[in-house]
Amino acid sequence: MHTTKDLSNAEFDRNNVWHPYSRISAKDYNYYEVTDADGVFLQLNNNNWLIDGMSSWWCKVHGYNNSIINAAIHQQLKKFSHVMFGGLTHKPAIDLARTLVALTPKNLTTVFFADSGSVAIEVAIKMAIQYWHAKGKINKTKIVTVLGGYYGDTTGCMSVCDPEAGMHYKFSKILPKHIFVSRPKCQYHEECSDDDFAEMAKTLNENQDNIAAVLLEPIVQGAGGMYFYSPAYISRLRALCDKLNILLIHDEIATGFGRTGKLFACEHANITPDIMCVGKALTGGYMTLAATICTSEISSVISASGAFMHGPTFMANPLACATANCSLKLLIENNWQQQVSNIEKTLTAGLQPCSKLKAVKQVRVLGAIGVVQMHNKVDLSKLQHEFISRGVWLRPFNDLIYVMPPYIITKQELETLCDAIVKTIFANYS
Numbered sequence: 001m002h003t004t005k006d007l008s009n010a011e012f013d014r015n016n017v018w019h020p021y022s023r024i025s026a027k028d029y030n031y032y033e034v035t036d037a038d039g040v041f042l043q044l045n046n047n048n049w050l051i052d053g054m055s056s057w058w059c060k061v062h063g064y065n066n067s068i069i070n071a072a073i074h075q076q077l078k079k080f081s082h083v084m085f086g087g088l089t090h091k092p093a094i095d096l097a098r099t100l101v102a103l104t105p106k107n108l109t110t111v112f113f114a115d116s117g118s119v120a121i122e123v124a125i126k127m128a129i130q131y132w133h134a135k136g137k138i139n140k141t142k143i144v145t146v147l148g149g150y151y152g153d154t155t156g157c158m159s160v161c162d163p164e165a166g167m168h169y170k171f172s173k174i175l176p177k178h179i180f181v182s183r184p185k186c187q188y189h190e191e192c193s194d195d196d197f198a199e200m201a202k203t204l205n206e207n208q209d210n211i212a213a214v215l216l217e218p219i220v221q222g223a224g225g226m227y228f229y230s231p232a233y234i235s236r237l238r239a240l241c242d243k244l245n246i247l248l249i250h251d252e253i254a255t256g257f258g259r260t261g262k263l264f265a266c267e268h269a270n271i272t273p274d275i276m277c278v279g280k281a282l283t284g285g286y287m288t289l290a291a292t293i294c295t296s297e298i299s300s301v302i303s304a305s306g307a308f309m310h311g312p313t314f315m316a317n318p319l320a321c322a323t324a325n326c327s328l329k330l331l332i333e334n335n336w337q338q339q340v341s342n343i344e345k346t347l348t349a350g351l352q353p354c355s356k357l358k359a360v361k362q363v364r365v366l367g368a369i370g371v372v373q374m375h376n377k378v379d380l381s382k383l384q385h386e387f388i389s390r391g392v393w394l395r396p397f398n399d400l401i402y403v404m405p406p407y408i409i410t411k412q413e414l415e416t417l418c419d420a421i422v423k424t425i426f427a428n429y430s
């Protein structure tokens with residue numbers, strides 16, 4: 001009988017290690033072992049170097065092995081890597097909170113550090129509910145959201161992800177019941193008509209006494225379909241939330257720090273949410289850290305009635321905060337706006353040939369996000385293998401082949417990525 005000790009690394013990994021959204025011992029999927037990473041490149045254990053078109057799930061904006069970020073981590077490591085945040089504080093966290101308050105829209109002033117994007121969303125939902133509780137409105141506990149959203153995998157997050165098309169439907173019986181409306185029909189370049197906004201308006205008007213907040217990924221729905229919708233929808237929503245005493249929560253975990261061409265996606269609509277969640281690119285993708293940032297109205301109302309009841313062990317981890325401080329400084333110094341605008345131009349030209357194919361439903365680009373949406377679900381394993389043979393790392397899902405490269409990618413590297421996408425799609429779908 002084999003023991004786990006006899007297994008090669010690849011076999012042990014396949015049989016004994018869970019990967020995201022995976023089956024153990026899956027026969028139809030390969031895991032590729034990374035042995036090194038530098039700039040926009042990942043090295044696999046067969047010595048192939050691949051251009052990373054995913055930014056490691058959208059967070060590695062400065063690429064891998066950045067010497068400036070590496071040095072900042074070492075510097076903090078020499079002092080202390082972690083201390084509890086209960087009763088203690090430290091400069092990396094204070095500096096980072098100052099920067100976040102300065103970078104985010106002006107009404108957002110109070111920062112809660114969380115361990116991951118999912119936790120930041122849990123915290124945002126709790127903040128909204130505790131705010132209304134503190135004001136004596138104990139029935140305002142419902143969250144309204146739009147279908148097609150994805151906010152993370154913890155229980156509170158699952159309760160606001162798309163309950164049918166999303167990945168969490170098997171848990172629906174144990175989840176709190178929130179309120180869903182259709183995803184905005186108006187696309188990014190379109191206006192938002194009364195008709196487009198009617199369902200949201202009706203839902204908010206009819207349930208305002210029970211609604212704590214509306215939660216949205218502004219402008220870009222990520223894992224729920226890489227869908228870009230109209231900034232005018234967000235502006236209308238902001239106005240209606242104000243009128244009806246409903247808070248607005250923005251999940252900027254994927255869109256924040258420049259990905260859509262604005263520092264935060266809410267800037268496309270020129271509005272400020274009451275609560276904003278950021279994560280992913282916050283540390284340049286070096287380690288896990290997220291933050292939930294709220295208005296002083298929310299933090300002062302909650303605090304006047306007692307403590308805000310959340311406090312993870314690794315809250316405001318100093319190493320992660322020092323990394324984020326360095327990464328945000330680099331973002332500005334590297335002129336992210338120019339980087340993202342260059343990427344947008346190259347993606348627009350580079351992916352355009354795909355729109356000629358019948359199998360392709362839509363090609364869309366916004367900021368440093370390029371999407372080729374097919375009419376049908378794609379074969380992930382097969383396409384991934386072909387992408388690797390063309391020297392790039394991509395991970396399509398459902399009917400979507402998309403790219404979200406590191407901001408440091410050169411024009412030539414991005415053209416290689418686009419070329420690999422175009423060639424692979426033509427080889428499989430023409």
Ligand SMILES: Cc1ncc(COP(=O)(O)O)c(C=O)c1O
Nearest residue numbers: 116117118150151152222253254
């Ligand atoms: C928009 C959005 N919100 C929340 C999350 C959850 O973040 P995390 O995976 O860090 O928990 C994600 C992750 O992909 C996301 O894209």
